[in-house]
Amino acid sequence: SSELTQDPAVSVALRQTVRITCQGDSLRNYYASWYQQKPGQAPVLVIYGKNNRPSGIPDRFSGSSSGNTASLTITGAQAEDEADYYCNSRDSSGNLLVVFGGGTKLTVL
Amino acid sequence: EVQLLESGGGLVQPGGSLRLSCAASGFTFSNYAMTWVRQAPGKGLEWVSSISGSTYYADSGKGRFTISRDNSKNTLYLQMNSLRAEDTAVYYCAKELGATSQHYYDYWGQGTLVTVSS
Numbered sequence: 001s002s003e004l005t006q007d008p009a010v011s012v013a014l015r016q017t018v019r020i021t022c023q024g025d026s027l028r029n030y031y032a033s034w035y036q037q038k039p040g041q042a043p044v045l046v047i048y049g050k051n052n053r054p055s056g057i058p059d060r061f062s063g064s065s066s067g068n069t070a071s072l073t074i075t076g077a078q079a080e081d082e083a084d085y086y087c088n089s090r091d092s093s094g095n096l097l098v099v100f101g102g103g104t105k106l107t108v109l
Numbered sequence: 110e111v112q113l114l115e116s117g118g119g120l121v122q123p124g125g126s127l128r129l130s131c132a133a134s135g136f137t138f139s140n141y142a143m144t145w146v147r148q149a150p151g152k153g154l155e156w157v158s159s160i161s162g163s164t165y166y167a168d169s170g171k172g173r174f175t176i177s178r179d180n181s182k183n184t185l186y187l188q189m190n191s192l193r194a195e196d197t198a199v200y201y202c203a204k205e206l207g208a209t210s211q212h213y214y215d216y217w218g219q220g221t222l223v224t225v226s227s
Contacts (some may be wrong), residue, residue: 032226033213036153042201043146043154054215086154088212096165098144098156100214 003091004032004101011107012077020104022070023089030090034063037103039082046085047072060079082108102107111135111216112204118221125192125225131185131202131218139180142205144214145187147223157200158187159210160173169195178189199223 004024012018021033035043045054047063060075064068069091074081087101117129131143142161148154158176159165166174175188184200199222203214 023135030212033135035214037154043217044217045213045215048213048215075154084153088154088156090212095211097167098159098165098210099145100154103153 003099004087004089006085006087006098006104008102009105009107011109012074013109014079015076016079017075018106019075020072020074020085020106022072022089022101024089024092024099024101025068026067026090026092026099027065027070030088031065032063032089034070034072035086036081037086037089038082043082043086051103068103077108079108082106111204113204113216113218115200115202115218115221118200118223120221120224120226122227123193123225126188126190127192127223128187128220129187129200129223130204131187133183133185133202133204134202136204138178138183140208142208142210143176143178143185144203144205144210145176146187146203146214146217147196148220149195149198152198155198156212159205160185161205161208161210165209165210181224189223192223194225197223197225 033048144159145157199220203217206213
């Protein structure tokens with residue numbers, strides 16, 4: 001079982017705003033990073049740290065954190081945002097190990 | 110352009126061994142931590158191991174997997190021994206954002222499939 005918990009599936013209407021969440025005790029001490037994965041493709045980093053976007057990631061993607069919950073928000077979702085989204089962070093052991101959430105399948109309606 | 114190219118996957122019997130390689134280009138390989146992440150068929154991502162100045166392993170591979178790197182060849186390795194059916198997955202190598210292992214993976218290879226079956 002994952003130490004980071006994500007909703008298995010979320011849907012959003014085209015051009016609306018959606019928040020994908022990730023819960024875990026380690027998020028009280030460490031930032032999450034977020035990855036987008038489309039079928040048959042490698043994951044792509046979309047958000048890391050407090051709220052940083054790698055070059056080339058649209059600014060409709062943003063991140064936030066509160067307590068034990070990290071969130072990825074897509075403001076004005078596009079059809080091409082339909083994908084699986086994974087959070088990751090340190091685990092709660094303090095041994096600098098890493099854990100991924102179980103992933104959220106985002107459907108854009 | 111950053112490129113990561115994995116190789117070495119294939120079909121192996123339970124209890125067997127494989128060594129995965131990841132050839133890196135387009136960046137100063139020695140300056141960055143590197144990581145292996147796997148994905149079982151139809152499942153989510155699972156962190157396997159990272160290397161910076163130190164090495165780190167998930168419990169699932171501890172004692173069976175060894176991560177290493179050859180900075181002169183710009184290559185990352187994962188030696189996998191005593192393989193089990195549950196190790197069947199696509200194995201991705203990923204570049205970290207910095208020199209230390211911080212779980213921020215900004216480039217990924219396309220993956221290599223490891224199938225453990227008799």
